[in-house]
Amino acid sequence: MESEATINFKGLAEAAKICKYFLTTDKNLEIHLNSDEFRPNEKAKGMITFRTETAVKPAEIRVEIKGAADTTFYVTNAITTKNTTADRTHYYFTETYLNYQKILYEPLKESDELEAGNHEFPFEFTIPEDAPPSMDEGQGKVRYSIKASVETPWTIKSEAKAEFIVLPYLNLNAYSKLDEPRISKIEKGRLLSSKQITATVSIPKTGYAPGEVIPIKVEKNKQSVLSISLPVPELLPTLEDCANITLEYDVIVEIQTNAYVSRTSKTSLPIIIGTIPLKAKK
Incomplete structure:
Protein backbone atom coordinates (compact mmCIF):
# COMPACT_ATOMS: atom_id res chain seq x y z
CA MET A 1 0.00 0.00 0.00
CA GLU A 2 1.76 3.11 -1.21
CA SER A 3 1.20 6.69 -0.18
CA GLU A 4 1.76 10.04 -1.80
CA ALA A 5 2.33 13.46 -0.23
CA THR A 6 0.70 16.49 -1.79
CA ILE A 7 1.80 19.96 -0.70
CA ASN A 8 -0.58 22.90 -0.89
CA PHE A 9 0.07 26.53 -0.04
CA LYS A 10 -3.19 27.99 1.14
CA GLY A 11 -4.19 31.35 2.57
CA LEU A 12 -7.35 33.34 2.98
CA ALA A 13 -5.82 35.94 0.69
CA GLU A 14 -5.06 33.47 -2.07
CA ALA A 15 -7.77 34.99 -4.25
CA ALA A 16 -7.24 38.54 -3.02
CA LYS A 17 -7.53 41.09 -5.77
CA ILE A 18 -6.22 44.61 -5.68
CA CYS A 19 -8.75 46.83 -7.39
CA LYS A 20 -8.10 50.14 -9.10
CA TYR A 21 -10.62 52.06 -11.13
CA LEU A 167 0.11 47.97 1.29
CA PRO A 168 1.47 47.92 4.85
CA TYR A 169 4.97 46.89 5.82
CA LEU A 170 5.19 43.80 7.98
CA ASN A 171 8.67 43.28 9.39
CA LEU A 172 9.04 39.61 10.30
CA ASN A 173 11.97 40.49 12.56
CA ALA A 174 9.54 42.26 14.90
CA TYR A 175 7.99 38.88 15.80
CA SER A 176 9.52 36.41 18.22
CA LYS A 177 10.23 32.75 17.43
CA LEU A 178 9.45 32.99 13.71
CA ASP A 179 12.94 31.65 13.02
CA GLU A 180 12.19 28.43 14.92
CA PRO A 181 11.13 25.23 13.11
CA ARG A 182 7.60 23.87 13.16
CA ILE A 183 6.81 20.16 13.17
CA SER A 184 3.54 18.29 12.75
CA LYS A 185 2.60 14.62 12.45
CA ILE A 186 0.12 12.72 10.34
CA GLU A 187 -1.00 9.27 11.46
CA LYS A 188 -3.23 7.14 9.28
CA GLY A 189 -4.36 3.57 9.87
CA ARG A 190 -4.59 0.93 7.16
CA LEU A 191 -7.69 -1.07 6.37
CA LEU A 192 -7.55 -4.66 7.78
CA SER A 193 -4.05 -4.05 9.10
CA SER A 194 -2.53 -3.14 12.43
CA LYS A 195 0.14 -1.10 10.68
CA GLN A 196 -0.27 2.60 10.11
CA ILE A 197 1.40 5.32 8.11
CA THR A 198 3.15 7.94 10.20
CA ALA A 199 4.50 11.05 8.52
CA THR A 200 6.42 13.86 10.16
CA VAL A 201 6.19 17.22 8.39
CA SER A 202 8.61 20.03 9.21
CA ILE A 203 9.59 23.49 8.02
CA PRO A 204 12.71 25.34 9.30
CA LYS A 205 10.90 28.57 10.21
CA THR A 206 7.41 30.08 10.20
CA GLY A 207 8.06 33.58 8.83
CA TYR A 208 8.38 34.13 5.07
CA ALA A 209 8.24 36.95 2.54
CA PRO A 210 7.24 36.80 -1.15
CA GLY A 211 10.12 35.55 -3.26
CA GLU A 212 11.45 33.21 -0.58
CA VAL A 213 11.23 29.44 -0.75
CA ILE A 214 9.71 27.23 1.96
CA PRO A 215 11.73 24.00 2.32
CA ILE A 216 9.31 21.27 3.41
CA LYS A 217 10.49 17.89 4.65
CA VAL A 218 8.12 14.92 4.88
CA GLU A 219 9.50 11.85 6.65
CA LYS A 220 7.36 8.71 6.32
CA ASN A 221 7.57 5.91 8.89
CA LYS A 222 11.05 7.16 9.88
CA GLN A 223 12.37 5.67 6.66
CA SER A 224 11.80 7.61 3.46
CA VAL A 225 12.22 11.38 3.28
CA LEU A 226 10.57 13.67 0.74
CA SER A 227 11.95 17.20 0.32
CA ILE A 228 9.91 19.86 -1.46
CA SER A 229 10.72 23.50 -2.20
CA LEU A 230 7.64 25.72 -2.23
CA PRO A 231 8.12 29.27 -3.62
CA VAL A 232 6.16 32.00 -1.85
CA PRO A 233 4.17 34.00 -4.45
CA GLU A 234 3.26 37.67 -4.26
CA LEU A 235 0.81 37.71 -1.35
CA LEU A 236 -0.61 40.32 0.97
CA PRO A 237 0.98 40.29 4.44
CA THR A 238 -0.68 38.48 7.32
CA LEU A 239 -3.41 40.64 8.85
CA GLU A 240 -4.31 40.20 12.52
CA ASP A 241 -5.15 43.68 13.84
CA CYS A 242 -8.25 44.41 11.75
CA ALA A 243 -11.43 44.01 13.80
CA ASN A 244 -13.51 42.51 10.99
CA ILE A 245 -11.03 40.75 8.68
CA THR A 246 -8.25 38.28 9.44
CA LEU A 247 -5.72 37.22 6.82
CA GLU A 248 -4.00 33.95 7.66
CA TYR A 249 -1.77 31.51 5.79
CA ASP A 250 -1.06 27.81 6.18
CA VAL A 251 1.16 25.26 4.53
CA ILE A 252 -1.06 22.19 4.12
CA VAL A 253 0.45 18.75 3.64
CA GLU A 254 -1.88 16.02 2.46
CA ILE A 255 -1.12 12.29 2.51
CA GLN A 256 -3.00 10.16 -0.02
CA THR A 257 -3.04 6.35 0.07
CA ASN A 258 -4.72 3.61 -1.96
CA ALA A 259 -6.88 2.57 0.99
CA TYR A 260 -10.53 1.83 0.21
CA VAL A 261 -11.84 4.00 3.03
CA SER A 262 -10.65 7.48 4.02
CA ARG A 263 -7.74 7.72 1.65
CA THR A 264 -6.62 11.19 2.63
CA SER A 265 -5.13 12.72 5.77
CA LYS A 266 -3.60 16.14 6.11
CA THR A 267 -1.96 18.53 8.52
CA SER A 268 -1.65 22.30 8.58
CA LEU A 269 1.40 24.38 9.46
CA PRO A 270 0.47 28.04 10.17
CA ILE A 271 2.97 30.60 8.88
CA ILE A 272 3.31 34.40 8.86
CA ILE A 273 3.72 36.24 5.55
CA GLY A 274 5.52 39.58 5.78
CA THR A 275 7.06 42.17 3.50
CA ILE A 276 10.49 42.30 5.18
CA PRO A 277 12.14 38.85 5.48
CA LEU A 278 13.80 37.43 8.56
CA LYS A 279 17.48 38.15 8.96
CA ALA A 280 19.75 35.15 8.57
CA LYS A 281 20.95 33.55 11.79
CA LYS A 282 24.54 34.33 12.67
Missing part, protein backbone atom coordinates in the same frame (compact mmCIF):
# COMPACT_ATOMS: atom_id res chain seq x y z
CA PHE A 22 -11.38 55.51 -12.42
CA LEU A 23 -14.93 56.65 -13.01
CA THR A 24 -16.13 60.11 -13.92
CA THR A 25 -19.40 61.75 -14.90
CA ASP A 26 -17.49 64.62 -16.52
CA LYS A 27 -14.50 64.18 -18.84
CA ASN A 28 -13.33 67.62 -17.74
CA LEU A 29 -12.81 66.52 -14.12
CA GLU A 30 -9.77 64.40 -13.23
CA ILE A 31 -8.02 63.07 -10.11
CA HIS A 32 -4.23 62.83 -10.03
CA LEU A 33 -2.11 61.20 -7.31
CA ASN A 34 1.66 61.13 -6.92
CA SER A 35 1.38 57.31 -6.71
CA ASP A 36 -1.29 54.60 -6.85
CA GLU A 37 0.27 52.66 -3.95
CA PHE A 38 0.97 53.93 -0.43
CA ARG A 39 2.24 52.71 2.93
CA PRO A 40 0.81 53.49 6.40
CA ASN A 41 2.02 56.85 7.76
CA GLU A 42 2.93 57.94 4.23
CA LYS A 43 1.80 61.34 2.98
CA ALA A 44 -0.13 61.26 -0.28
CA LYS A 45 -0.29 64.29 -2.55
CA GLY A 46 -2.82 64.85 -5.27
CA MET A 47 -4.36 67.31 -7.67
CA ILE A 48 -7.91 67.84 -8.90
CA THR A 49 -7.98 69.18 -12.46
CA PHE A 50 -11.13 70.90 -13.69
CA ARG A 51 -11.44 72.12 -17.27
CA THR A 52 -14.15 74.44 -18.49
CA GLU A 53 -14.76 75.97 -21.92
CA THR A 54 -16.72 78.89 -20.52
CA ALA A 55 -16.66 80.85 -17.30
CA VAL A 56 -18.54 79.06 -14.49
CA LYS A 57 -19.54 79.82 -10.93
CA PRO A 58 -19.13 76.62 -8.88
CA ALA A 59 -20.73 76.61 -5.46
CA GLU A 60 -17.84 74.43 -4.30
CA ILE A 61 -15.18 71.97 -5.41
CA ARG A 62 -14.67 69.20 -2.86
CA VAL A 63 -12.46 66.16 -2.39
CA GLU A 64 -13.34 63.18 -0.17
CA ILE A 65 -10.94 60.37 0.74
CA LYS A 66 -12.28 57.24 2.40
CA GLY A 67 -10.90 53.90 3.52
CA ALA A 68 -12.95 51.15 5.14
CA ALA A 69 -13.09 47.41 5.75
CA ASP A 70 -16.43 45.76 4.99
CA THR A 71 -17.43 42.21 5.84
CA THR A 72 -20.68 40.45 5.08
CA PHE A 73 -21.87 36.91 5.74
CA TYR A 74 -24.98 34.84 6.42
CA VAL A 75 -25.73 32.60 9.39
CA THR A 76 -28.26 29.80 8.86
CA ASN A 77 -30.65 29.62 11.80
CA ALA A 78 -32.94 26.83 10.58
CA ILE A 79 -33.74 24.82 7.46
CA THR A 80 -37.24 23.70 6.57
CA THR A 81 -36.90 20.43 4.67
CA LYS A 82 -40.44 20.58 3.28
CA ASN A 83 -39.77 23.55 1.05
CA THR A 84 -35.96 23.34 1.29
CA THR A 85 -35.81 26.94 2.43
CA ALA A 86 -33.41 28.35 4.98
CA ASP A 87 -33.93 30.94 7.68
CA ARG A 88 -30.78 33.03 7.42
CA THR A 89 -29.56 36.15 9.17
CA HIS A 90 -27.44 38.59 7.19
CA TYR A 91 -24.59 40.24 9.11
CA TYR A 92 -22.73 43.28 7.85
CA PHE A 93 -19.85 45.04 9.57
CA THR A 94 -17.79 48.05 8.56
CA GLU A 95 -14.71 49.64 10.07
CA THR A 96 -13.53 53.05 8.87
CA TYR A 97 -9.81 53.83 8.75
CA LEU A 98 -9.74 56.98 6.67
CA ASN A 99 -12.35 59.70 6.34
CA TYR A 100 -11.02 63.00 5.07
CA GLN A 101 -12.91 65.81 3.36
CA LYS A 102 -11.76 69.19 2.17
CA ILE A 103 -13.35 72.01 0.20
CA LEU A 104 -10.76 72.99 -2.40
CA TYR A 105 -12.69 75.93 -3.78
CA GLU A 106 -15.65 78.06 -2.77
CA PRO A 107 -16.49 81.60 -3.88
CA LEU A 108 -15.79 84.43 -1.49
CA LYS A 109 -18.55 86.51 -3.06
CA GLU A 110 -21.45 85.86 -5.41
CA SER A 111 -19.71 87.35 -8.45
CA ASP A 112 -16.64 85.08 -8.17
CA GLU A 113 -16.19 82.73 -11.11
CA LEU A 114 -13.68 80.40 -12.72
CA GLU A 115 -12.55 81.59 -16.12
CA ALA A 116 -12.44 79.27 -19.13
CA GLY A 117 -9.40 76.98 -19.10
CA ASN A 118 -7.70 74.48 -16.79
CA HIS A 119 -7.86 74.86 -13.03
CA GLU A 120 -5.76 72.81 -10.59
CA PHE A 121 -6.52 72.29 -6.91
CA PRO A 122 -3.85 70.49 -4.83
CA PHE A 123 -4.56 68.43 -1.72
CA GLU A 124 -2.72 66.03 0.57
CA PHE A 125 -3.52 63.52 3.28
CA THR A 126 -1.73 60.93 5.43
CA ILE A 127 -2.39 57.18 5.35
CA PRO A 128 -3.33 56.05 8.90
CA GLU A 129 -0.80 53.97 10.80
CA ASP A 130 -3.29 51.12 11.34
CA ALA A 131 -4.53 51.01 7.73
CA PRO A 132 -4.92 47.38 6.56
CA PRO A 133 -3.97 46.32 3.01
CA SER A 134 -6.32 46.83 0.09
CA MET A 135 -8.15 43.63 -0.78
CA ASP A 136 -11.28 42.17 -2.30
CA GLU A 137 -11.65 38.62 -1.06
CA GLY A 138 -15.20 37.31 -1.13
CA GLN A 139 -16.77 38.14 2.21
CA GLY A 140 -14.17 40.72 3.16
CA LYS A 141 -13.13 43.90 1.37
CA VAL A 142 -10.79 46.76 2.19
CA ARG A 143 -10.95 49.69 -0.20
CA TYR A 144 -9.49 53.18 -0.34
CA SER A 145 -11.04 55.75 -2.64
CA ILE A 146 -11.05 59.40 -3.65
CA LYS A 147 -14.05 61.32 -4.90
CA ALA A 148 -13.88 64.78 -6.41
CA SER A 149 -17.02 66.81 -7.06
CA VAL A 150 -17.86 70.14 -8.63
CA GLU A 151 -21.23 71.56 -7.69
CA THR A 152 -22.51 74.31 -9.95
CA PRO A 153 -25.99 75.86 -9.60
CA TRP A 154 -28.52 74.76 -12.21
CA THR A 155 -26.33 71.98 -13.60
CA ILE A 156 -25.75 68.31 -12.82
CA LYS A 157 -23.00 67.77 -10.26
CA SER A 158 -19.73 66.65 -11.85
CA GLU A 159 -18.01 63.76 -10.06
CA ALA A 160 -14.87 61.68 -10.50
CA LYS A 161 -13.89 58.64 -8.43
CA ALA A 162 -10.66 56.67 -8.17
CA GLU A 163 -9.20 53.95 -5.97
CA PHE A 164 -5.67 53.65 -4.66
CA ILE A 165 -3.78 50.83 -2.96
CA VAL A 166 -2.52 50.63 0.61
Whole structure:
Protein backbone atom coordinates (compact mmCIF):
# COMPACT_ATOMS: atom_id res chain seq x y z
CA MET A 1 0.00 0.00 0.00
CA GLU A 2 1.76 3.11 -1.21
CA SER A 3 1.20 6.69 -0.18
CA GLU A 4 1.76 10.04 -1.80
CA ALA A 5 2.33 13.46 -0.23
CA THR A 6 0.70 16.49 -1.79
CA ILE A 7 1.80 19.96 -0.70
CA ASN A 8 -0.58 22.90 -0.89
CA PHE A 9 0.07 26.53 -0.04
CA LYS A 10 -3.19 27.99 1.14
CA GLY A 11 -4.19 31.35 2.57
CA LEU A 12 -7.35 33.34 2.98
CA ALA A 13 -5.82 35.94 0.69
CA GLU A 14 -5.06 33.47 -2.07
CA ALA A 15 -7.77 34.99 -4.25
CA ALA A 16 -7.24 38.54 -3.02
CA LYS A 17 -7.53 41.09 -5.77
CA ILE A 18 -6.22 44.61 -5.68
CA CYS A 19 -8.75 46.83 -7.39
CA LYS A 20 -8.10 50.14 -9.10
CA TYR A 21 -10.62 52.06 -11.13
CA PHE A 22 -11.38 55.51 -12.42
CA LEU A 23 -14.93 56.65 -13.01
CA THR A 24 -16.13 60.11 -13.92
CA THR A 25 -19.40 61.75 -14.90
CA ASP A 26 -17.49 64.62 -16.52
CA LYS A 27 -14.50 64.18 -18.84
CA ASN A 28 -13.33 67.62 -17.74
CA LEU A 29 -12.81 66.52 -14.12
CA GLU A 30 -9.77 64.40 -13.23
CA ILE A 31 -8.02 63.07 -10.11
CA HIS A 32 -4.23 62.83 -10.03
CA LEU A 33 -2.11 61.20 -7.31
CA ASN A 34 1.66 61.13 -6.92
CA SER A 35 1.38 57.31 -6.71
CA ASP A 36 -1.29 54.60 -6.85
CA GLU A 37 0.27 52.66 -3.95
CA PHE A 38 0.97 53.93 -0.43
CA ARG A 39 2.24 52.71 2.93
CA PRO A 40 0.81 53.49 6.40
CA ASN A 41 2.02 56.85 7.76
CA GLU A 42 2.93 57.94 4.23
CA LYS A 43 1.80 61.34 2.98
CA ALA A 44 -0.13 61.26 -0.28
CA LYS A 45 -0.29 64.29 -2.55
CA GLY A 46 -2.82 64.85 -5.27
CA MET A 47 -4.36 67.31 -7.67
CA ILE A 48 -7.91 67.84 -8.90
CA THR A 49 -7.98 69.18 -12.46
CA PHE A 50 -11.13 70.90 -13.69
CA ARG A 51 -11.44 72.12 -17.27
CA THR A 52 -14.15 74.44 -18.49
CA GLU A 53 -14.76 75.97 -21.92
CA THR A 54 -16.72 78.89 -20.52
CA ALA A 55 -16.66 80.85 -17.30
CA VAL A 56 -18.54 79.06 -14.49
CA LYS A 57 -19.54 79.82 -10.93
CA PRO A 58 -19.13 76.62 -8.88
CA ALA A 59 -20.73 76.61 -5.46
CA GLU A 60 -17.84 74.43 -4.30
CA ILE A 61 -15.18 71.97 -5.41
CA ARG A 62 -14.67 69.20 -2.86
CA VAL A 63 -12.46 66.16 -2.39
CA GLU A 64 -13.34 63.18 -0.17
CA ILE A 65 -10.94 60.37 0.74
CA LYS A 66 -12.28 57.24 2.40
CA GLY A 67 -10.90 53.90 3.52
CA ALA A 68 -12.95 51.15 5.14
CA ALA A 69 -13.09 47.41 5.75
CA ASP A 70 -16.43 45.76 4.99
CA THR A 71 -17.43 42.21 5.84
CA THR A 72 -20.68 40.45 5.08
CA PHE A 73 -21.87 36.91 5.74
CA TYR A 74 -24.98 34.84 6.42
CA VAL A 75 -25.73 32.60 9.39
CA THR A 76 -28.26 29.80 8.86
CA ASN A 77 -30.65 29.62 11.80
CA ALA A 78 -32.94 26.83 10.58
CA ILE A 79 -33.74 24.82 7.46
CA THR A 80 -37.24 23.70 6.57
CA THR A 81 -36.90 20.43 4.67
CA LYS A 82 -40.44 20.58 3.28
CA ASN A 83 -39.77 23.55 1.05
CA THR A 84 -35.96 23.34 1.29
CA THR A 85 -35.81 26.94 2.43
CA ALA A 86 -33.41 28.35 4.98
CA ASP A 87 -33.93 30.94 7.68
CA ARG A 88 -30.78 33.03 7.42
CA THR A 89 -29.56 36.15 9.17
CA HIS A 90 -27.44 38.59 7.19
CA TYR A 91 -24.59 40.24 9.11
CA TYR A 92 -22.73 43.28 7.85
CA PHE A 93 -19.85 45.04 9.57
CA THR A 94 -17.79 48.05 8.56
CA GLU A 95 -14.71 49.64 10.07
CA THR A 96 -13.53 53.05 8.87
CA TYR A 97 -9.81 53.83 8.75
CA LEU A 98 -9.74 56.98 6.67
CA ASN A 99 -12.35 59.70 6.34
CA TYR A 100 -11.02 63.00 5.07
CA GLN A 101 -12.91 65.81 3.36
CA LYS A 102 -11.76 69.19 2.17
CA ILE A 103 -13.35 72.01 0.20
CA LEU A 104 -10.76 72.99 -2.40
CA TYR A 105 -12.69 75.93 -3.78
CA GLU A 106 -15.65 78.06 -2.77
CA PRO A 107 -16.49 81.60 -3.88
CA LEU A 108 -15.79 84.43 -1.49
CA LYS A 109 -18.55 86.51 -3.06
CA GLU A 110 -21.45 85.86 -5.41
CA SER A 111 -19.71 87.35 -8.45
CA ASP A 112 -16.64 85.08 -8.17
CA GLU A 113 -16.19 82.73 -11.11
CA LEU A 114 -13.68 80.40 -12.72
CA GLU A 115 -12.55 81.59 -16.12
CA ALA A 116 -12.44 79.27 -19.13
CA GLY A 117 -9.40 76.98 -19.10
CA ASN A 118 -7.70 74.48 -16.79
CA HIS A 119 -7.86 74.86 -13.03
CA GLU A 120 -5.76 72.81 -10.59
CA PHE A 121 -6.52 72.29 -6.91
CA PRO A 122 -3.85 70.49 -4.83
CA PHE A 123 -4.56 68.43 -1.72
CA GLU A 124 -2.72 66.03 0.57
CA PHE A 125 -3.52 63.52 3.28
CA THR A 126 -1.73 60.93 5.43
CA ILE A 127 -2.39 57.18 5.35
CA PRO A 128 -3.33 56.05 8.90
CA GLU A 129 -0.80 53.97 10.80
CA ASP A 130 -3.29 51.12 11.34
CA ALA A 131 -4.53 51.01 7.73
CA PRO A 132 -4.92 47.38 6.56
CA PRO A 133 -3.97 46.32 3.01
CA SER A 134 -6.32 46.83 0.09
CA MET A 135 -8.15 43.63 -0.78
CA ASP A 136 -11.28 42.17 -2.30
CA GLU A 137 -11.65 38.62 -1.06
CA GLY A 138 -15.20 37.31 -1.13
CA GLN A 139 -16.77 38.14 2.21
CA GLY A 140 -14.17 40.72 3.16
CA LYS A 141 -13.13 43.90 1.37
CA VAL A 142 -10.79 46.76 2.19
CA ARG A 143 -10.95 49.69 -0.20
CA TYR A 144 -9.49 53.18 -0.34
CA SER A 145 -11.04 55.75 -2.64
CA ILE A 146 -11.05 59.40 -3.65
CA LYS A 147 -14.05 61.32 -4.90
CA ALA A 148 -13.88 64.78 -6.41
CA SER A 149 -17.02 66.81 -7.06
CA VAL A 150 -17.86 70.14 -8.63
CA GLU A 151 -21.23 71.56 -7.69
CA THR A 152 -22.51 74.31 -9.95
CA PRO A 153 -25.99 75.86 -9.60
CA TRP A 154 -28.52 74.76 -12.21
CA THR A 155 -26.33 71.98 -13.60
CA ILE A 156 -25.75 68.31 -12.82
CA LYS A 157 -23.00 67.77 -10.26
CA SER A 158 -19.73 66.65 -11.85
CA GLU A 159 -18.01 63.76 -10.06
CA ALA A 160 -14.87 61.68 -10.50
CA LYS A 161 -13.89 58.64 -8.43
CA ALA A 162 -10.66 56.67 -8.17
CA GLU A 163 -9.20 53.95 -5.97
CA PHE A 164 -5.67 53.65 -4.66
CA ILE A 165 -3.78 50.83 -2.96
CA VAL A 166 -2.52 50.63 0.61
CA LEU A 167 0.11 47.97 1.29
CA PRO A 168 1.47 47.92 4.85
CA TYR A 169 4.97 46.89 5.82
CA LEU A 170 5.19 43.80 7.98
CA ASN A 171 8.67 43.28 9.39
CA LEU A 172 9.04 39.61 10.30
CA ASN A 173 11.97 40.49 12.56
CA ALA A 174 9.54 42.26 14.90
CA TYR A 175 7.99 38.88 15.80
CA SER A 176 9.52 36.41 18.22
CA LYS A 177 10.23 32.75 17.43
CA LEU A 178 9.45 32.99 13.71
CA ASP A 179 12.94 31.65 13.02
CA GLU A 180 12.19 28.43 14.92
CA PRO A 181 11.13 25.23 13.11
CA ARG A 182 7.60 23.87 13.16
CA ILE A 183 6.81 20.16 13.17
CA SER A 184 3.54 18.29 12.75
CA LYS A 185 2.60 14.62 12.45
CA ILE A 186 0.12 12.72 10.34
CA GLU A 187 -1.00 9.27 11.46
CA LYS A 188 -3.23 7.14 9.28
CA GLY A 189 -4.36 3.57 9.87
CA ARG A 190 -4.59 0.93 7.16
CA LEU A 191 -7.69 -1.07 6.37
CA LEU A 192 -7.55 -4.66 7.78
CA SER A 193 -4.05 -4.05 9.10
CA SER A 194 -2.53 -3.14 12.43
CA LYS A 195 0.14 -1.10 10.68
CA GLN A 196 -0.27 2.60 10.11
CA ILE A 197 1.40 5.32 8.11
CA THR A 198 3.15 7.94 10.20
CA ALA A 199 4.50 11.05 8.52
CA THR A 200 6.42 13.86 10.16
CA VAL A 201 6.19 17.22 8.39
CA SER A 202 8.61 20.03 9.21
CA ILE A 203 9.59 23.49 8.02
CA PRO A 204 12.71 25.34 9.30
CA LYS A 205 10.90 28.57 10.21
CA THR A 206 7.41 30.08 10.20
CA GLY A 207 8.06 33.58 8.83
CA TYR A 208 8.38 34.13 5.07
CA ALA A 209 8.24 36.95 2.54
CA PRO A 210 7.24 36.80 -1.15
CA GLY A 211 10.12 35.55 -3.26
CA GLU A 212 11.45 33.21 -0.58
CA VAL A 213 11.23 29.44 -0.75
CA ILE A 214 9.71 27.23 1.96
CA PRO A 215 11.73 24.00 2.32
CA ILE A 216 9.31 21.27 3.41
CA LYS A 217 10.49 17.89 4.65
CA VAL A 218 8.12 14.92 4.88
CA GLU A 219 9.50 11.85 6.65
CA LYS A 220 7.36 8.71 6.32
CA ASN A 221 7.57 5.91 8.89
CA LYS A 222 11.05 7.16 9.88
CA GLN A 223 12.37 5.67 6.66
CA SER A 224 11.80 7.61 3.46
CA VAL A 225 12.22 11.38 3.28
CA LEU A 226 10.57 13.67 0.74
CA SER A 227 11.95 17.20 0.32
CA ILE A 228 9.91 19.86 -1.46
CA SER A 229 10.72 23.50 -2.20
CA LEU A 230 7.64 25.72 -2.23
CA PRO A 231 8.12 29.27 -3.62
CA VAL A 232 6.16 32.00 -1.85
CA PRO A 233 4.17 34.00 -4.45
CA GLU A 234 3.26 37.67 -4.26
CA LEU A 235 0.81 37.71 -1.35
CA LEU A 236 -0.61 40.32 0.97
CA PRO A 237 0.98 40.29 4.44
CA THR A 238 -0.68 38.48 7.32
CA LEU A 239 -3.41 40.64 8.85
CA GLU A 240 -4.31 40.20 12.52
CA ASP A 241 -5.15 43.68 13.84
CA CYS A 242 -8.25 44.41 11.75
CA ALA A 243 -11.43 44.01 13.80
CA ASN A 244 -13.51 42.51 10.99
CA ILE A 245 -11.03 40.75 8.68
CA THR A 246 -8.25 38.28 9.44
CA LEU A 247 -5.72 37.22 6.82
CA GLU A 248 -4.00 33.95 7.66
CA TYR A 249 -1.77 31.51 5.79
CA ASP A 250 -1.06 27.81 6.18
CA VAL A 251 1.16 25.26 4.53
CA ILE A 252 -1.06 22.19 4.12
CA VAL A 253 0.45 18.75 3.64
CA GLU A 254 -1.88 16.02 2.46
CA ILE A 255 -1.12 12.29 2.51
CA GLN A 256 -3.00 10.16 -0.02
CA THR A 257 -3.04 6.35 0.07
CA ASN A 258 -4.72 3.61 -1.96
CA ALA A 259 -6.88 2.57 0.99
CA TYR A 260 -10.53 1.83 0.21
CA VAL A 261 -11.84 4.00 3.03
CA SER A 262 -10.65 7.48 4.02
CA ARG A 263 -7.74 7.72 1.65
CA THR A 264 -6.62 11.19 2.63
CA SER A 265 -5.13 12.72 5.77
CA LYS A 266 -3.60 16.14 6.11
CA THR A 267 -1.96 18.53 8.52
CA SER A 268 -1.65 22.30 8.58
CA LEU A 269 1.40 24.38 9.46
CA PRO A 270 0.47 28.04 10.17
CA ILE A 271 2.97 30.60 8.88
CA ILE A 272 3.31 34.40 8.86
CA ILE A 273 3.72 36.24 5.55
CA GLY A 274 5.52 39.58 5.78
CA THR A 275 7.06 42.17 3.50
CA ILE A 276 10.49 42.30 5.18
CA PRO A 277 12.14 38.85 5.48
CA LEU A 278 13.80 37.43 8.56
CA LYS A 279 17.48 38.15 8.96
CA ALA A 280 19.75 35.15 8.57
CA LYS A 281 20.95 33.55 11.79
CA LYS A 282 24.54 34.33 12.67
